[in-house]
Amino acid sequence: MSSSSLITPTPRAGRDRVVLVVDDEKMMRLLARQSLERSGFKVVEAQDGATALDCFHDQHPDMVLLDVQMPNKDGFEVCREIRSSPFGHFTPIMMMTGLDDVASIERAYEAGATDFINKPLNWLVLGHRLEYILRSSRSSERLRESQAKLSNAQRIAKLGYWEWIPDQDRLYCSSELRRIFGIPTGHRPTNLEELTMFIHSEQRQRFREAVRELLTGGAAVGDLEFKVHTGAGGERFVRQYTEALLDEDARVTRISGTIQDVTGQREAEEKVRYMAYYDALTGLPNRRSFTENLQRVLEDPRFRNDSTAVLFIDLDRLDVVNESLGRPAGDELVRLAALRLVASGRSTDMVARATHGRSQHVVSRFDGDEFVVLLTQLVDVEATAAVADRVRNALAEPFEVGDQEIFVSANVGIGVFSHDGETAEQLLRNAHLAAQHAKETAGDGCQFYTHSLNEAARERLTLEADLRRAVERGEFELHYQPQFRVADDAIVGAEALIRWRHPEQGLVSPLTFIPLCEEIGLIHEVGAWVLETACRQAREWQRAYDPDLRISVNISNRQFGGNRLTPAIRDLLATTGIAPGTLELELTESVILGADDDDLTQLADLRRLGLKLAIDDFGTGYSSLSYLTRFPVDALKIDRSFIREVPGREHQESLAKAIIAMGQSLGLRVIAEGVETEDQLAFLRAHDCEEQQGFLMGRPVVAEEFGQRLAAAAAEAHSQAS
Ligand code: C2E
Numbered sequence: 001m002s003s004s005s006l007i008t009p010t011p012r013a014g015r016d017r018v019v020l021v022v023d024d025e026k027m028m029r030l031l032a033r034q035s036l037e038r039s040g041f042k043v044v045e046a047q048d049g050a051t052a053l054d055c056f057h058d059q060h061p062d063m064v065l066l067d068v069q070m071p072n073k074d075g076f077e078v079c080r081e082i083r084s085s086p087f088g089h090f091t092p093i094m095m096m097t098g099l100d101d102v103a104s105i106e107r108a109y110e111a112g113a114t115d116f117i118n119k120p121l122n123w124l125v126l127g128h129r130l131e132y133i134l135r136s137s138r139s140s141e142r143l144r145e146s147q148a149k150l151s152n153a154q155r156i157a158k159l160g161y162w163e164w165i166p167d168q169d170r171l172y173c174s175s176e177l178r179r180i181f182g183i184p185t186g187h188r189p190t191n192l193e194e195l196t197m198f199i200h201s202e203q204r205q206r207f208r209e210a211v212r213e214l215l216t217g218g219a220a221v222g223d224l225e226f227k228v229h230t231g232a233g234g235e236r237f238v239r240q241y242t243e244a245l246l247d248e249d250a251r252v253t254r255i256s257g258t259i260q261d262v263t264g265q266r267e268a269e270e271k272v273r274y275m276a277y278y279d280a281l282t283g284l285p286n287r288r289s290f291t292e293n294l295q296r297v298l299e300d301p302r303f304r305n306d307s308t309a310v311l312f313i314d315l316d317r318l319d320v321v322n323e324s325l326g327r328p329a330g331d332e333l334v335r336l337a338a339l340r341l342v343a344s345g346r347s348t349d350m351v352a353r354a355t356h357g358r359s360q361h362v363v364s365r366f367d368g369d370e371f372v373v374l375l376t377q378l379v380d381v382e383a384t385a386a387v388a389d390r391v392r393n394a395l396a397e398p399f400e401v402g403d404q405e406i407f408v409s410a411n412v413g414i415g416v417f418s419h420d421g422e423t424a425e426q427l428l429r430n431a432h433l434a435a436q437h438a439k440e441t442a443g444d445g446c447q448f449y450t451h452s453l454n455e456a457a458r459e460r461l462t463l464e465a466d467l468r469r470a471v472e473r474g475e476f477e478l479h480y481q482p483q484f485r486v487a488d489d490a491i492v493g494a495e496a497l498i499r500w501r502h503p504e505q506g507l508v509s510p511l512t513f514i515p516l517c518e519e520i521g522l523i524h525e526v527g528a529w530v531l532e533t534a535c536r537q538a539r540e541w542q543r544a545y546d547p548d549l550r551i552s553v554n555i556s557n558r559q560f561g562g563n564r565l566t567p568a569i570r571d572l573l574a575t576t577g578i579a580p581g582t583l584e585l586e587l588t589e590s591v592i593l594g595a596d597d598d599d600l601t602q603l604a605d606l607r608r609l610g611l612k613l614a615i616d617d618f619g620t621g622y623s624s625l626s627y628l629t630r631f632p633v634d635a636l637k638i639d640r641s642f643i644r645e646v647p648g649r650e651h652q653e654s655l656a657k658a659i660i661a662m663g664q665s666l667g668l669r670v671i672a673e674g675v676e677t678e679d680q681l682a683f684l685r686a687h688d689c690e691e692q693q694g695f696l697m698g699r700p701v702v703a704e705e706f707g708q709r710l711a712a713a714a715a716e717a718h719s720q721a722s
């Protein structure tokens, strides 16, 4: 419907109806005026076509009485022009034609005339005739208005309408329905089957059934939803309400369908669903949709008997990329990683049972740098490991982000149904734990879940919380193990070894809690406490028994890194008054080997303070000994593992001998650790090892006991001297 057709002349108030009389004969106009005014009309006259059109536009008459034959513009032309003007669509136009002038009558209709009237006019009835025409034009105008309103409302509500007469298989479709269905203008489906063909093939049957139901006695079929093809591959979603109209004999005479276009609604729903179930960055299913899918798979009896597993993939270094290259680069990396993960599933048939053809390889993004893959129908558990390997290999290739090449690695945790969990939640949690464990153990980056992992994780969490409180509650204590000079068995030093007196678990080994302290960043606090306690204690003993007594303190790698250690020790030397040469720091080989320029400066600074540096557990790290010549250390502590097998094991013996000889040649003090037997001591003595420490002559003991031992030694030395 065109917009101009909606403009209808405003009805005049009261009975003031205006007739425009157009005739070139003055007499005719006069007679018409007299006749019409008598019938209560108001008359406007025009003597030619051009004037008639002006009058029409100025006055908006209710009706036009128009002569056919006029000079210049004839009546037909005037009629046509009125009809094509904005207000002239529906104004009744009566054409005055000669009697029996059939050709003119036809032309008048063609030009859009409402009716014709023969000349000569019957002046007596003219008024009645016009009255009648006007009335019928008014009622058709009202009908038009209400139809216009209806179709307008339908257009706004996206409501279409069809009506079908079953007896004749005749169909009527509203213009809005044709618009919704994308039916080209000019084409009108005339029977029901033609309309049906627009419906999606899978839903046509349902549509036909609904109609059949009504034909066989149903009153209405509510809310049937289907998709329609709108040509050029387009489609729309519609909802249909269908009802039957019956005659007095309850026979179905018509069936009508009201169609609502619900495409917008469906699309919005689809979008909401998409946002709720998919990750916006990668387009992969998100945690929610993955978990729901996994639940379905695990509940599906067809899948329950097959091998199903989940891989939990944890990308390394995404935070580093975000920090150094910016968030967009991090996002790009995630997108690229997602693509590779999806691609790594293409060859899944190699590991899945190809026979079923139901295998799934669903990749999901769970969170920032976490992805999860669902694998179903695996040949066996080893196949899972094969996929995990493929995933890791796929991610190991460098990524190109902007103009940067980025290397990432991935830790993969594997959870196998039902061994590692009966529910989706359990399976995912355990695969996640396995991935975390893979990261911590720094093994090959791939880890099957084991029950002990869960147990260990829980224990670790509790321990971590306890450990944080241990510092405040003062649950740490130091034990001291004597270090002896081999030549005369005199105590020359003490190694401070930390203990944690756990309120429930008793004494906890440093091998358990020191790594945890390192990981959660507590090591600085704990390390500082150890240093201070050990130095104060040593200062006491030095004053009481032996001013040269050396105190050895273990320094963790983490503690060494950064720049806190040197200033802390400088303060400590000042506050405790301990002689710097009596404090020895035990460092591991890895500190020395991994030292960067800052570390080397720190080592030199510590040395400059006058401290002694020893390499602990010597020989367990890298076998290259050449580094010893390049670093400023004072002592080597031969690791227990070399001492354990001597004498007796030729290989160990020669290694121990070599370390002692090498230390001597470099001017380093050599201390043997873990001396438990007299034979071991004899061996050390035979090869001129300078010092030793071990259970044979002294286990680590509390400070008080160590003090007693020093007191006894001092007393003995005193008695020997006197
Ligand atoms: P480490 O520095 O090599 O300490 C020597 C370890 O060997 C001590 O274990 C000691 O009790 C044990 N040991 C000594 N003699 C023998 C022996 O004859 N036979 C056997 N089987 N073992 C012997 P502990 O106290 O359990 O300490 C273990 C490790 O924990 C230490 O190894 C050290 O690396 C670390 N640690 C201990 N205290 C601290 C500390 O205060 N700070 C830091 N960062 N690490 C510490």
Ligand code: MG
Binding pocket: 495, 554, 586, 616
């Ligand atoms: Mg040590």
Ligand code: MG
Binding pocket: 616, 617, 637, 639, 673
């Ligand atoms: Mg050691």
